[in-house]
Amino acid sequence: MKQRAHLDSHGNKARTRPRTRVRAAGEVRPGLRIGIDVGGTFTDLMLVDERTGKTDVLKIPSTPLDPSEGIVTALRMALARAGLPARSVNFLAHGTTVTTNAVLEGKLADAGLITTAGYRDILEIGRQTRQGLNLYDFRARKADALVPRRHRLEVNERLLSDGSVLRPLDLAEVQTAAEALVAAGCSAIAICFLHSYLNPVHERAAAAFIRDHFPNVFVSVSHEVSREYREFERFCTTALDASLLPVIAEYIRRFRSRLTSLGTASHGYLMQSSGGLVSLKEAEQQAVKTLFSGPSAGVIGAVQQATKSGRENLITFDMGGTSTDVCLVVNGKPSVSQMRRIAGYPVRTASLDVHSIGAGGGSIARVDAGGLLKVGPQSAGAVPGPACYGRGGEYPTVTDANVLLGRVSPDSLLDGEMPIKRSLAYDAIRRHVADPLGVDPVFAASGILRVVAANMMRAVRVVSIERGFDPRNFALVAFGGAGPQHAAALAGELSIPIVIVPESPGILCAAGLLGSENQTNLVRTRVLLAGDENLDQMVSIFAELEQEGQSWLQREGIPENAQHTDRSVDMRYRRQNYELTVPISDLPFTPKGLQLAVARFHELHRHTYGTAAPAEPVQLVSYRLTARDRRPLLVSSSFSGTGERAERAQAAKRLVYFDEVASFIDCPIRRRDELSAGDHFAGPLIVEQMDATTVVPPGQYLQVDQVGNLVIGADLTK
Numbered sequence: 001m002k003q004r005a006h007l008d009s010h011g012n013k014a015r016t017r018p019r020t021r022v023r024a025a026g027e028v029r030p031g032l033r034i035g036i037d038v039g040g041t042f043t044d045l046m047l048v049d050e051r052t053g054k055t056d057v058l059k060i061p062s063t064p065l066d067p068s069e070g071i072v073t074a075l076r077m078a079l080a081r082a083g084l085p086a087r088s089v090n091f092l093a094h095g096t097t098v099t100t101n102a103v104l105e106g107k108l109a110d111a112g113l114i115t116t117a118g119y120r121d122i123l124e125i126g127r128q129t130r131q132g133l134n135l136y137d138f139r140a141r142k143a144d145a146l147v148p149r150r151h152r153l154e155v156n157e158r159l160l161s162d163g164s165v166l167r168p169l170d171l172a173e174v175q176t177a178a179e180a181l182v183a184a185g186c187s188a189i190a191i192c193f194l195h196s197y198l199n200p201v202h203e204r205a206a207a208a209f210i211r212d213h214f215p216n217v218f219v220s221v222s223h224e225v226s227r228e229y230r231e232f233e234r235f236c237t238t239a240l241d242a243s244l245l246p247v248i249a250e251y252i253r254r255f256r257s258r259l260t261s262l263g264t265a266s267h268g269y270l271m272q273s274s275g276g277l278v279s280l281k282e283a284e285q286q287a288v289k290t291l292f293s294g295p296s297a298g299v300i301g302a303v304q305q306a307t308k309s310g311r312e313n314l315i316t317f318d319m320g321g322t323s324t325d326v327c328l329v330v331n332g333k334p335s336v337s338q339m340r341r342i343a344g345y346p347v348r349t350a351s352l353d354v355h356s357i358g359a360g361g362g363s364i365a366r367v368d369a370g371g372l373l374k375v376g377p378q379s380a381g382a383v384p385g386p387a388c389y390g391r392g393g394e395y396p397t398v399t400d401a402n403v404l405l406g407r408v409s410p411d412s413l414l415d416g417e418m419p420i421k422r423s424l425a426y427d428a429i430r431r432h433v434a435d436p437l438g439v440d441p442v443f444a445a446s447g448i449l450r451v452v453a454a455n456m457m458r459a460v461r462v463v464s465i466e467r468g469f470d471p472r473n474f475a476l477v478a479f480g481g482a483g484p485q486h487a488a489a490l491a492g493e494l495s496i497p498i499v500i501v502p503e504s505p506g507i508l509c510a511a512g513l514l515g516s517e518n519q520t521n522l523v524r525t526r527v528l529l530a531g532d533e534n535l536d537q538m539v540s541i542f543a544e545l546e547q548e549g550q551s552w553l554q555r556e557g558i559p560e561n562a563q564h565t566d567r568s569v570d571m572r573y574r575r576q577n578y579e580l581t582v583p584i585s586d587l588p589f590t591p592k593g594l595q596l597a598v599a600r601f602h603e604l605h606r607h608t609y610g611t612a613a614p615a616e617p618v619q620l621v622s623y624r625l626t627a628r629d630r631r632p633l634l635v636s637s638s639f640s641g642t643g644e645r646a647e648r649a650q651a652a653k654r655l656v657y658f659d660e661v662a663s664f665i666d667c668p669i670r671r672r673d674e675l676s677a678g679d680h681f682a683g684p685l686i687v688e689q690m691d692a693t694t695v696v697p698p699g700q701y702l703q704v705d706q707v708g709n710l711v712i713g714a715d716l717t718k
Contacts, residue, residue, distance in 0.1 A: 031051070031089060031090035032047055032089045032090065033048045033089075033090070034048075034075070034078065034091065034093075034514075035509075035510040035512070036071050036075075036094040036095075037095045037297055037507075037513065038070060038071060040062065040321050040360070040362070040382065041062060041322060041361065041382045041481070042059050042060065042061060042062055043059070043062045043063070043073075043074050044057070044058070044059050044074075044507045045057065045060075046058075046504075046507055046510040046511050046514060048514060049082065049084075056081060057504055057507045057510070058074055059481075059691050060073060060074050060077070061383075062381075062382040063382075064381065064382055067098060068251065068254045071094060071258070072259075075089075076262070085263065086262045086264045087264065090265050091266050092266040092268050093268070093514070094268070094513065095270075095297040096270060096271070098251045098290070099247060099290050099291050099293070100292070100293070100294060103291070103345070108244065109187050109188050109245070109247060110151070110185055110187055111147055111151070111242040112151040112153065112177075112184070113147045113151065113152040113190045113192060114153055114155060114174065114178070114189060114192075115152065115153075115155075115194075116154065116192075116193050116194040117156045117157075119154070119194055120149070121149070122235050123145040123146060123232070123235055124145045126142060127232060143343060143344030146236060146239040146240055147190070147243075150184070151186055154177075155173040155174055157169040157170070157202045158194065159195040159196065159202065162198065163195060164199070165199070165201070165202075168202075169206060174205075174206045178210050178217070187218060188242040188243060189210060189214075189218070189219050190239045190241070190242035191206050191210075191219065192231075196222055196223045197222070197228055197229055203222060203223050207224075218242060220238050220239075220242035220286075222234050222237075222238040225286060226348040226349060226523075227522075228348060228523055228525045228622055229622075232346070233339065236348075237288055237349060240288055240345055240347060241286060244287035245284070245287050252280050255280070256268070267279065269518070271294075271296050271513060271516065272296070272351075272519065273289055273290065273291055273292035273352065274296070274350045274351055274626075275299060275334065275352045276518060276519020276520070277513070277517065278290075278519075278520070278556075282520075282552075282555070282556065288349055289349055291351070292342075294325075294509075295325035295327070295356060297509040297510070297516065298318040298479060298480070299325075299352050299512070300334075300512035300513075300515055301508040301509060301510075301511045302314065302316040302329075302477040302508060303329055303334060304511075305477070305508070305511075306502070306709070309500070309706070309709050311475045311498070311500065312329070312330075312331050312332040313330055313474045314328075314329040314475050315463065315471060315474045315496070316479075317477060317478045317479070317490070318479055318480040318508075318509070319359070319360055319361070319456070319478075319480040320480040320482065321360045321381065321382070322358070322360040322362055322379040323357065324360060324480075325355070325480075326354065326459045327352055327353060328464055328467060330469070334352050335353035335467070336350060337350075338523075350523075350626075355462045355463050356459075357377070357456070357458075358377020358379065359375065359376045359398075359452050359455045360376070360398065360480075361397065361399040361402075361482035362385065362386055362398070363375050363377065363378070363397055363398050363452060364379060364395045365401070365448045365451075366395070366432060367436040373444075373451055375451045375455065386399040386425070387400050387427070387428035388400050388403045388424050389418070389424075390419075390424055395428060396429040396432050398452050398482065400425035400428055401425070401446075402449070402482075402485055402693075403420055404426055404442065405445050405446065405449070405657035406656035406664065407656055407686065408420070408485070409688060409693075426441055429441045429444050429445050429448070433445075433447075433448065442657060446657065449489075456486065456490055457490060460476075460490070460494060461494075467608075468608055471494050471496050472496060475497070475498040475499070475500050476490065477499075477501075478501050478505060479501070479506070479508040479509075480692075481506040481691060482692075483501075483505060484692045484693060485695050486695075487501070487712070488695060489697060491712075492697070498712070498713045498716075501692075501711075502708075503672075503709070504690075505691065505692045507691050517629045518556045518628060520553075520628075521626050522545045522552075522624070522626075523623065523624045523625075524545060524622065524623050525623075527620070527621050528620045529618070529620070530594060530597070530598050530618040534620070535589065538620060542589075542623060545625035549563075549565055549627030562629050563630070564627070565625055566585045566628075567623075568581050568585070568624045568625075569581070569584055569622070569623055569624070570620075570622040570624070571621065572619050572621060573613055573618060573619070574616065574618070574619050579621045579622065580604050580608060581624065582600050582601050583600075602614050602618075653666050653669060654666075654667060654669055656695075658698055660697050661698060665684050668684070668685050671687075675710075676704060677706045677707075677708070681696070681702045681703075682701050682702075683697050683701060683702065699714060701714070701716050703716055
């Protein structure tokens with residue numbers, strides 16, 4: 001992608017990309033396709049006009065109180081710049097942090113739980129395992145139960161562990177429980193019965209009854225949300241979904257209303273945690289699937305851009321205003337996790353295995369009571385923002401440190417449309433960091449960057465070394481507004497040989513939305529030995545999943561010739577507690593195919609844990625199917641560089657501080673849109689563009705590849 005067009009209120013012409021081609025979806029008339037990513041600090045938009053190939057990108061401050069307001073503001077600006085009416089928009093997808101923020105900020109709806117007699121306290125009991133740094137802390141507190149005990153009610157139904165009915169469901173008890181919860185002020189009800197993942201007959205009956213008799217109450221049913229065993233995780237995921245349904249419904253209501261008033265033809269799509277899109281209607285049914293929506297689009301965009309240059313083993317590094325998100329990509333496929341945690345709660349749903357930490361451009365630096373410098377996880381966010389923005393921010397941030405050290409120009413942010421003041425950054429760092437530590441403000445600013453780099457290195461190790469992968473065998477793909485500023489130094493510390501900076505790194509999440517597919521992830525649990533005698537049951541389970549996946553794709557309007565499914569199985573050795581997911585899409589449903597699946601499990605176990613036990617019996621546990629639309633939305637490189645470098649004026653220069661020499665250097669500054677394929681420069685160097693600043697330290701080199709990526713490394717011959 002190129003930089004944003006230099007347009008203003010006088011209506012100057014948009015910058016175009018002459019070689020962009022867009023494939024239309026279905027029978028929809030070609031029009032505008034728009035991807036919008038809503039971050040904690042900025043709202044990013046990318047627009048593609050299918051009829052002309054023109055593209056435009058836009059970046060404006062987010063509106064935290066109502067994210068949909070920022071979306072519509074960005075839409076209005078983009079349409080005005082394109083000179084087109086809102087009805088030209090026939091596709092609009094966006095990533096959202098609405099549900100994520102609701103959980104982190106404790107702004108969940110009041111929900112009740114109806115469950116099997118004797119199991120109301122599962123949410124309270126949870127697991128005895130301790131998480132993270134709390135492993136040895138006997139005073140550590142678990143997260144409060146998502147549903148208070150007074151709102152957890154029981155009914156006398158019971159299924160056995162094989163799914164057979166021991167005690168039938170009495171709908172009169174369901175009615176009594178629902179009436180009590182509604183009277184107590186619950187706006188949503190979660191239904192979680194024991195062993196319902198095997199036989200959902202009682203859950204279906206209870207849900208149908210409540211939906212018929214209490215139409216204003218949101219209902220979340222465990223077999224619809226997470227049809228897997230392990231009761232605590234399933235109950236917790238369903239309770240979280242119920243608590244979020246009113247939140248996402250209200251957001252979508254406002255969003256739809258704004259789109260309608262604007263007059264767009266598109267009904268809109270949301271990014272799911274799994275990296276696939278879902279219609280707003282489907283998103284209203286399962287809010288929990290949008291919990292990790294925000295970072296997923298960036299991973300998709302990073303993979304698309306990096307694989308164009310022939311690199312498929314990647315570590316994506318997305319550093320925005322409030323957080324840093326990293327994900328491992330092996331052979332062009334992002335790692336997928338079947339369970340994540342948020343605010344201490346397990347979420348049992350497919351999601352890209354993105355590891356997030358509170359380290360972004362807006363992360364606040366402070367000196368703690370022990371005299372140690374800390375950075376994050378608190379963030380200045382969009383309001384008031386870093387001190388240098390001049391919007392009332394008092395405390396120093398990572399962005400302020402970059403400004404003070406000369407890495408970010410006071411005139412480069414958003415092409416100068418958002419001026420920043422170095423003096424405000426200096427004062428904030430001096431007052432809150434340098435003076436308390438008794439050091440020079442420049443040294444303090446350098447310390448802020450070193451601390452945040454250490455935090456980010458730990459995050460990269462989590463997704464690489466702790467997963468059994470050597471980061472030296474990967475390329476670091478840097479994006480987000482702050483990622484390219486820190487990526488080269490981070491790669492140097494971790495011995496990662498190559499850094500890739502896509503064309504518009506600060507807008508990459510929005511671009512990723514345009515390259516994402518409609519997708520759903522389905523699962524069934526049935527524990528079977530991996531033997532020929534159970535092959536028919538396995539085939540039957542996948543046939544059921546295939547039918548359900550096709551029905552979902554039809555509801556999403558995906559034509560039959562574009563529908564595609566992938567299969568995998570969770571496997572384990574008998575008597576193990578946890579499983580590994582083995583892909584089997586390319587294997588036949590035959591005894592030989594099953595043997596190959598088991599062999600893959602042994603190899604995956606050896607890679608993950610360093611050992612395997614081929615003589616031990618293997619169990620099939622959960623069966624997974626991903627159904628998706630195979631039509632890519634954006635299908636070709638937009639970069640038009642030819643490698644024939646035109647004569648350019650000598651680069652501008654300014655003083656920039658680098659730790660490598662512990663002083664300010666008269667550093668060359670170049671504009672990204674002046675570079676061509678094949679350009680090669682030695683560091684130190686800074687490359688500026690509307691949405692990001694790329695820093696190349698001394699001792700490293702930069703070159704522009706044939707698809708427009710900036711490639712940074714100490715030895716670019718590898």
